[in-house]
């Protein structure tokens with residue numbers, strides 16, 4: 001029976017290094033000599049929530065405990081100050097939710113109930129080392145009543161127990177303060193490396209290359225000595241960097257050409273003339289015109305649980321195997337299996353747009369892959385908690401879900417007349433920052 005059970009420890013990103021035999025030998029010697037061993041830093045990675053087997057809970061829970069010691073990095077010890085019914089766990093590389101629940105002797109049933117609540121948010125799919133979970137148990141019954149996920153100083157999610165069978169969630173976003181900064185440099189070797197050495201993050205650099213890719217081939221067109229300037233804003237809460245950042249404006253200064261991109265309030269990038277840099281989006285991620293079986297709603301009655309919960313997307317009824325197309329150019333940011341959302345896919349589309357496609361039968365792309373508008377990315381399905389074959393489709397602008405049927409998406413080639421004045425003002429502000437004496441770049 002024990003052999004049948006496979007500990008759920010699927011990981012995204014780099015798998016944790018397993019130590020070769022001689023290293024273990026060395027380790028033993030070191031221990032014998034009572035030399036302190038420092039467990040070195042791990043590269044950042046995400047951990048997967050499990051997915052737990054949400055039907056047969058008690059067995060899984062017991063077996064998960066039996067498998068505990070196996071290749072799992074130790075969790076930090078509980079600080080003694082914690083009351084006996086509150087537990088805090090910081091996520092470490094190699095962790096997964098199922099094992100954390102098992103270690104704390106919290107039932108896998110409760111985990112499934114939390115995963116069900118998280119279906120509309122999908123926050124537990126992207127846990128990273130450094131995220132912190134706080135569990136609160138009922139002092140008498142020892143039942144889990146609250147779980148808090150601390151993502152960063154600007155973002156927390158709280159899952160509250162509503163009754164015996166379910167949880168709901170509350171997302172707490174602290175706006176904090178966005179600090180602007182100009183980063184610039186000369187390009188030597190690749191743009192990517194030059195951008196990283198100027199202090200830009202990998203994500204920011206990718207946003208810039210994606211934004212300019214329609215007009216600029218970064219391998220062919222860039223010459224040594226070409227320059228770049230980027231206005232970047234980072235979020236701080238109580239003086240702490242949250243990890244949230246955005247590229248507000250960027251210029252690539254080539255020998256005979258200047259390329260500019262300015263982020264506007266609609267989440268899209270435009271050049272100084274107000275022309276969209278992103279190719280327009282498709283309104284629908286498929287060719288056919290399927291029936292809408294459930295609309296976007298801030299509060300709707302869930303068809304399976306009958307509870308009121310937000311419906312952060314639109315459901316299109318369609319047979320399993322219907323081709324799903326990328327709504328716009330972008331990069332695959334997640335491919336996951338969720339006990340309730342099913343097999344799903346998330347694409348980030350430069351600027352401030354993201355799309356999610358849930359309950360898929362099959363995904364045809366990989367995380368990190370760049371996709372083109374209209375590219376065949378998946379086959380629709382009926383996976384996860386679903387009442388019938390359909391596609392649940394979400395559009396996020398500036399990290400918030402919006403109604404994909406009515407939202408303003410980059411279908412426009414340029415800024416409309418009534419927004420022109422506002423846009424010009426925005427461009428003037430960003431250019432003024434770039435042109436400040438300390439940031440100015442000598443144009444050749």
Ligand SMILES: [Zn+2]
Pocket residue numbers: 294311313314315392393
């Ligand atoms: Zn749906």
